[in-house]
Amino acid sequence: KQEVTQIPAALSVPEGENLVLNCSFTDSAIYNLQWFRQDPGKGLTSLLLIQSSQREQTSGRLNASLDKSSGRSTLYIAASQPGDSATYLCAVGSARQLTFGSGTQLTVLP
Amino acid sequence: NAGVTQTPKFRILKIGQSMTLQCTQDMNHNYMYWYRQDPGMGLKLIYYSVGAGITDKGEVPNGYNVSRSTTEDFPLRLELAAPSQTSVYFCASSYSGRDHEQYFGPGTRLTVT
Numbered sequence: 769k770q771e772v773t774q775i776p777a778a779l780s781v782p783e784g785e786n787l788v789l790n791c792s793f794t795d796s797a798i799y800n801l802q803w804f805r806q807d808p809g810k811g812l813t814s815l816l817l818i819q820s821s822q823r824e825q826t827s828g829r830l831n832a833s834l835d836k837s838s839g840r841s842t843l844y845i846a847a848s849q850p851g852d853s854a855t856y857l858c859a860v861g862s863a864r865q866l867t868f869g870s871g872t873q874l875t876v877l878p
Numbered sequence: 879n880a881g882v883t884q885t886p887k888f889r890i891l892k893i894g895q896s897m898t899l900q901c902t903q904d905m906n907h908n909y910m911y912w913y914r915q916d917p918g919m920g921l922k923l924i925y926y927s928v929g930a931g932i933t934d935k936g937e938v939p940n941g942y943n944v945s946r947s948t949t950e951d952f953p954l955r956l957e958l959a960a961p962s963q964t965s966v967y968f969c970a971s972s973y974s975g976r977d978h979e980q981y982f983g984p985g986t987r988l989t990v991t
Contacts, residue, residue: 772920802979802980804982810984810985811968811982811983811984811985812921812968812970812982813982814979814980814981814982817978817979857920857921859920859921859980864909864926864928864934865911865923865926865936865937866911866921866923866980867923868913868920868921868922869920870918870919870920871920
């Protein structure tokens with residue numbers, strides 16, 4: 769059974785700092801990995817999707833990497849802003865479903 | 879496109895009552911999913927569907943039922959509500975199961991008392 773872990777559970781940084789969020793998974797036989805953002809009381813917004821054959825994806829200030837062999841993914845956020853404050857979830861895709869981690873709650877202080 | 883829409887946004891049920899959570903997508907996606915999210919936790923898959931008339935169980939299906947009569951709609955039925963079903967419910971859709979990202983609705987916050 770796939771298990772997905774995100775550490776740390778919470779992170780607080782000053783504005784402007786570059787930061788890395790971590791995601792690890794136990795079964796490397798995955799199809800893809802997806803990073804989401806969740807604002808309080810809201811649904812999930814997809815940030816990046818990395819296919820199993822890819823090593824990384826970039827969108828604006830976000831860069832996600834995938835190392836299937838070690839069961840790890842990272843989400844790099846450059847030049848963080850207070851508007852980046854949210855919970856970030858990673859989810860590992862099998863043929864028919866996503867398995868989610870519990871998320872990292874990020875607070876960017878002005 | 880409205881994307882994935884869910885109704886209602888909030889609902890309070892008494893123990894033993896039943897209700898249907900509605901989900902509609904207008905992106906012509908084949909795959910649809912129902913997840914629940916408990917406080918401080920990730921999402922867990924309840925049921926999913928790969929097309930009209932085809933549904934299958936996810937990780938936590940007990941106490942729920944689904945149907946998929948059209949491509950657009952994927953309602954989730956709660957029978958005999960229990961306090962353990964207090965959660966936020968999210969519906970999602972994707973074009974396919976492996977190569978395409980999932981798009982989520984805004985969620986339904988359900989309390990069973």
